[in-house]
Amino acid sequence: xxxxTTWTVLRKFGYDNDIKLSEDLIPSSSYRRGPDQSVELxxxxxxxxxxxxxxxxxxxxxxxxxxxxxxxFSTAPECPWNEAPxxxxxxxxxxxxxxxDGFLSL
Numbered sequence: 001x002x003x004x005t006t007w008t009v010l011r012k013f014g015y016d017n018d019i020k021l022s023e024d025l026i027p028s029s030s031y032r033r034g035p036d037q038s039v040e041l042x043x044x045x046x047x048x049x050x051x052x053x054x055x056x057x058x059x060x061x062x063x064x065x066x067x068x069x070x071x072x073f074s075t076a077p078e079c080p081w082n083e084a085p086x087x088x089x090x091x092x093x094x095x096x097x098x099x100x101d102g103f104l105s106l
Contacts, residue, residue: 003075017077046104053103063097081106 014025033039041049056068064072073079080086090102098106 006075018080019076041104049104050100053100061097063093063095063099064103065095065097069098 010019014022016022052072053064056072057064058068059065069081070079073081081089086106090098090106092102093099
């Protein structure tokens with residue numbers, strides 16, 4: 001349960017401080033897409049992300065508040081959604097929360 005253990009395991013499997021896999025583990029040609037192509041998540045990936053959303057939606061209002069988003073990335077070096085192209089890329093609720101659809105799109 002220690003943070004150091006989590007990072008040791010991630011590094012063992014080839015992840016760096018940005019939680020990205022080493023280039024030699026996934027050749028860039030295997031996931032390159034053209035400008036007219038899109039990428040879709042599998043049903044298993046969507047179910048997994050929905051579970052993460054529900055786990056961190058502490059007040060069960062169907063939206064993640066900024067603090068709840070920070071909690072998701074609390075064990076990461078930083079939140080990847082704080083910079084372009086992700087910052088302000090998803091629609092927020094009237095109270096500034098991130099809906100499930102917005103979460104999945106990010």
